[in-house]
Amino acid sequence: AQSVTQLDSHVSVSEGTPVLLRCNYSSSYSPSLFWYVQHPNKGLQLLLKYTSAATLVKGINGFEAEFKKSETSFHLTKPSAHMSDAAEYFCVVSPFYNQGGKLIFGQGTELSVKP
């Protein structure tokens, strides 16, 4: 079975400091992995996507994630947090093979950014 675990339900950082949101996945096949962000009362927006082309994936707004197969991890990072980064972040796996392309979401990590 495919699944994704976000290791922190809530992360709090100060503006200007690095952000690390942790994600581990389980998949029988080479998965597609995504990070989505959801701002309050807004829809889900794609931050970045891993599809096996490169293990370090760069996304929008300065975010990036590194796929580590040996650790089954896909952690999201940003060198310097901005107040506008405060939102909920979802790590998502799509097992692709035999699963119809549906997305399997983690439980989400709420990021707070303090001034």
Add this chain to the structure above:
Amino acid sequence: GAGVSQSPSNKVTEKGKDVELRCDPISGHTALYWYRQSLGQGLEFLIYFQGNSAPDKSGLPSDRFSAERTGGSVSTLTIQRTQQEDSAVYLCASSQRGFGTSGETSTDTQYFGPGTRLTVL
């Protein structure tokens, strides 16, 4: 261009009533997905359409839930005899290719609509 749109944005209904939720995907997108976001269950997959057919309905929680898609475009999610546990935000997403189309090597990016917040009293 226009993104995925959903209507209504909010729906309040009484227990036992039927509701219909509508999704307009991005023009030209062949695949359409419904998800549900609730406090207790997080974000869950409901159903997937490729064109007008639904090869994956595995996420529909009960036979009170059904969905259809016509003309390869608009989709309607219908919940019959609503229950309080149906209260959630229902999200629709579309993607250009979907699954099983030729040439893909990874899951296509899905673009989400703003959702319909359903409250069952």
